[in-house]
Structures are given as C-alpha cells and as structure tokens.
Amino acid sequence: PEREEKISEVWSNVETRAAGGEPSEVLVELARDERADLLVVGNKGMTGRAAFLLGSVPDRISHNAPCDLLIVRTSSGDALGQRRGTYRKVLIATDASQTSLRAVRRGYGLAERVGATPVLFYAGHPRTADIVFGEVARAFLPAGMLQTASANGDPAEVICRTAQVDGYDLIVIGNKGMLGGRFHIGNVPNRVSHQASTDLLIVRTTSASIADLENGDGAVVRLEEDA
Secondary structure, three states, rough: OOOHHHHHHHHHOOOOOOOOOOHHHHHHHHHHHOOOOEEEEEOOOOOOOOHHHOOOOHHHHOOOOOEEEEEEOOOOOOOOHHHOOOOOOEEEEEEOOOOHHHHHHHHHHHHHHHHOEEEEEEEEHHHHHHHHHHHHHHHHHHHHEEEEEOOOOHHHHHHHHHHHHOOEEEEEEEEOOOOOOOOOOOOOOHHHHHHHEEEEEEEOEEOOOOOOOOOOOOOOEOOOOOO
C-alpha cells in the first residue's frame, strides 16, 4: 500500500496490480488478461553466458509475451545517468518481409510520437539493402522518406554494433522466431535481446495461435497438425 501511494504521487493516472507467483508467468498472464498493447521490463539478467543459458525473467517473458515488449536497459552501471527521458534516435531493423514491415510501422509510429529520428536498417550487402528499402517503401509509403543504413555481417551483431557506435537510443525488431520455446536461441531478435547495449522494442509480428489475433490484424501463426 505504501509503495502504491508513492507511485500515485508521481504518476496519478497509473493503476497498480499485485499478484503472487513466478514473475514472468504472472506478468505474461496479466498482460494477456488486461489485453495490453505493451509490456515493459528491465534487462536485468539478460547479459552474461549463465543468464543466456538459464533464462531470466525478461528472457522468459520475451518468448511468451502476448503483446509488444519493451526491454529497457537498466543493468548498465551508467544507464540511469545517461538516460535523457525520451528517445532521440531509433534503429528499425527490416528485411522487407511482411512480419518485419509490421515492426517498421510500429517503430515509425513510436518515433513520430516522441519526436525521435527513425532510421531503417538492413543487415546485408549494400546492393541488397537498396532493394529491401525500396520494397519497404512501396509497402509503407512513409518508409520512403526515412533515413536508411546498412552493414554487412551477422545480422544480430551488426544491428547491436550499429546501435552502439552510432548512438541510437532504441532498437526496434520483430519477434519472428521468438515464440514456441526459449531454446530457439539462434534467431536474430533473441540474440539482439541479449547483446543490445540500448533499449529494445520487440514487436509482436508473429502469434502463437489464431486466437491471439484481433479484428483487422494479421500475423504469421503456428498451426499444429492433429496427431
């Protein structure tokens, strides 16, 4: 109660919830029950080999979140000192697929709301990057007016390195490959979630089942065949 009062003093329009149980399971269920659009967690436990193998609360949530997930960089010793309260430069990873296009839309919308500069990023050969950016622009007109950047190499590594070297505040990426078990550790968004030195927005571009979709929504879903 005392903590809730203090929260209300700072953010008068914030509701509070308390529930017992394993933290990641409770948060995922609460987000599902509340039909949340966004789940926000810190990245404590996301770095280091032991955490990568054993799983932390944010890691388990990232493989089960029923909505978009924002992982805030809180574990760095100087993270709080460097934070300026808002995002200024957003790196939006894309490969021109339908799932990544949804992440582009979400990243663009967020950047527009907070006054940040959105930059489309492709990990691959520069000539391929031009084709990818053209495809994205044709599918989503505002993307044609955005700054673009590309780098050749391992996708997860170049995304994280570019964000760190070029001073991005946020990386935006789709969640393709994240659902269906946390041991899908080789996929790009999962590796980025463990390696990123900045905040990360994992956009829910794929769903575990058709029941997750809302009217007017679309996504890649997993269909299990009857035995």
